[in-house]
Amino acid sequence: AQTVTQSQPEMSVQEAETVTLSCTYDTSESDYYLFWYKQPPSRQMILVIRQEAYKQQNATENRFSVNFQKAAKSFSLKISDSQLGDAAMYFCAYRSAGSGGSNYKLTFGKGTLLTVNP
């Protein structure tokens, strides 16, 4: 079974600075998808960014980018120019690329609570 590990329970960053959240995963599959979700105090789960394992290019969405190291099974999230609204719990998640409903479920890490200081 796949596992996702987020080794940083909490992180803090100054407003306008850059922060990197770590995520590692364990899988025997060669094709899969990786996601970062954000959960603000409202507890709504919001997709931040996703990466297909077959793509070598790191995904980018505005101020959010990832460093995907397939061989190392590492998938870190970099937030540039941090804003107060970025404060939230961030979850890394894994999904198999296989077909069938059971393969579409997400396996989540335990999350990293990000605080943004003004």
Add this chain to the structure above:
Amino acid sequence: SQTIHQWPATLVQPVGSPLSLECTVEGTSNPNLYWYRQAAGRGLQLLFYSVGIGQISSEVPQNLSASRPQDRQFILSSKKLLLSDSGFYLCASTGWGNSPLHFGNGTRLTVT
């Protein structure tokens, strides 16, 4: 895009009482549906998923059950709630391929 309606938003129930949480999905057909639970300060644990009407798979043994009576309706139930059933319950939906998981706003359940 998909919209997931989940209700109620908050629920306080006594131990031993029944439970019914409902989730409906708009904007897609034949979705894969999921129930996750998030304990306080913890990650998300998958409870059930469904790939079609009447098809339910359970991920962990527990006091809860799920049903899918219609294509875009997913229900989480219990006959008798336990204190350990307290938590934040999230319904989620996804289509096929690499489409991401979309979440409802969740239900905060407190069992007293």
